[in-house]
Every structure is written in C-alpha cells, then in structure tokens.
Amino acid sequence: MAKVLFHATTSLDGFITGPRGAMDWVGPFVGTPNPAVDELMPRIGALLIGANTFRGGEATDAHPASRPEGAPYGGAWSGPMFVLTRDPAEPPVDGYTFVAGDLRDAVEVAKAAADGGYVVVLGAKTARGCLEAGLLDEVLLHLAPVLLGDGVRMFDRAAGAPVRLEWMERSTAGDIENLWARVAY
Known part of the structure; x- marks a missing residue:
C-alpha cells in the first residue's frame, strides 16, 4: 500500500521557503549528490502538491511547478502529479491533475495512482493537513545549515x-543532514 511522505529541505530555524515563498536560499545546497534523494526517487509513485507550492508563492524568484524551471525534482522525476486546489475550475496545465475538494479524497486519488509507491507531499499547508487528518506516514527532511528568520515554516500549528x-x-550528504522519520500517531 502507498505511504504518504512529506519531503522538503528546511533551514535550521524551520523554514522551507524564505519570505513570500522565495526559494533562492536552497541554491547553494542543490547539486551535491545525496544518497537519501537517490534512494527515494525510484520509490515515488505520485506527487500531491499544494496549490501555493504549485504556484510558487508570492516571490519573484520562485519557480512555480507550472513552469519547466520549477518542475518537481528539477524534472528528474516524472509520473502522476496532483495539485490540491479549492477551485474546481482551475485551468488545465500539462502533466498535472487538479483535485478540488476534500484532502482525504485527494490523498486516495494520489495513492491509487502511486501504485504502491510513495505519495510525496510538496507544500507545508498540505503536509500539515495530512498530518492533522492522520494521513501522513513519514517525513524526509534535508536540514540545511542556514537561518532564514522568516518564510513558510515546515510545521506550524x-x-x-x-x-x-x-x-x-x-x-x-555534504552540508545537508538527512532526517527520515515515521509519524507515531
């Protein structure tokens, strides 16, 4: 059965984006080979992406998933990608399926598409919703040695x-600490 995994890079002070969704802070830490990511990639069956993450937040330097330069995993992974949205009339985007409505339904759709692989959740709000609904199984964080001071928190409740x-x-892996944990409900 597919498991639901929150996967993100976080600053030491717990932010996964800078102010307004800025992602430029991650640049210095990307590109170093990381066995934890290499191990995960073939195990991903589907992505469940929050609408804010899909759109890239408010930052002008953000690369939303809807543009090639913002493709999840830099385009190194391909497969079913679902965007959780409140707007059922969302305009179509090639390669993405928009799922409006209930989070549980969206997770079930993604699990079915994952064919036993991980459903990777991208986006703090979506991950928090999954956690609060008892749907999140695991967390894989890449802890970067940087303090951002502001942005979107990895987990805020x-x-x-x-x-x-x-x-x-x-x-x-280089300057990154990989922390993989199971949620103990």
Whole structure:
C-alpha cells in the first residue's frame, strides 16, 4: 500500500521557503549528490502538491511547478502529479491533475495512482493537513545549515500538541543532514 511522505529541505530555524515563498536560499545546497534523494526517487509513485507550492508563492524568484524551471525534482522525476486546489475550475496545465475538494479524497486519488509507491507531499499547508487528518506516514527532511528568520515554516500549528516521530534513517550528504522519520500517531 502507498505511504504518504512529506519531503522538503528546511533551514535550521524551520523554514522551507524564505519570505513570500522565495526559494533562492536552497541554491547553494542543490547539486551535491545525496544518497537519501537517490534512494527515494525510484520509490515515488505520485506527487500531491499544494496549490501555493504549485504556484510558487508570492516571490519573484520562485519557480512555480507550472513552469519547466520549477518542475518537481528539477524534472528528474516524472509520473502522476496532483495539485490540491479549492477551485474546481482551475485551468488545465500539462502533466498535472487538479483535485478540488476534500484532502482525504485527494490523498486516495494520489495513492491509487502511486501504485504502491510513495505519495510525496510538496507544500507545508498540505503536509500539515495530512498530518492533522492522520494521513501522513513519514517525513524526509534535508536540514540545511542556514537561518532564514522568516518564510513558510515546515510545521506550524498554533497551540497544537507535539507530534512524535520515530527515526528511520539519519545521514549526511555534504552540508545537508538527512532526517527520515515515521509519524507515531
């Protein structure tokens, strides 16, 4: 059965984007071979992308997934990609299927398409929704040695109870710490 995985690079202070969705901070950390990513790539069955992540936020330097330079995984992965949206009349974009409505339904659609592989969630709000609904199985974070001070937090839940994780793997690739954990509901 497909598992749901939140996959992101995060700053040491817990941001996955800079202000207004800026992603330029990731540049210095991309390109170094990373065995954790190499291990994950063939195991991905489908992507579930939040609408904000798909559009690239508000930053002028963001590369939304709807443009070739913003393709997930730099275009190195191809397969079913679903964008969670509230707008059922979303204009079509080649290679992406828009799923409007309930998060649980979107996850089920992505799981069916994943054919037993991982459903990788891209986007903090979508990942948080999956976690709160009990749908998130694992988290793979690439911890970068940088402090951003502002942006979109990896996990932000006002007055929320802690979420217990169980380590699965920890490794280092260049300056990046890879942290792979299972959600312990």
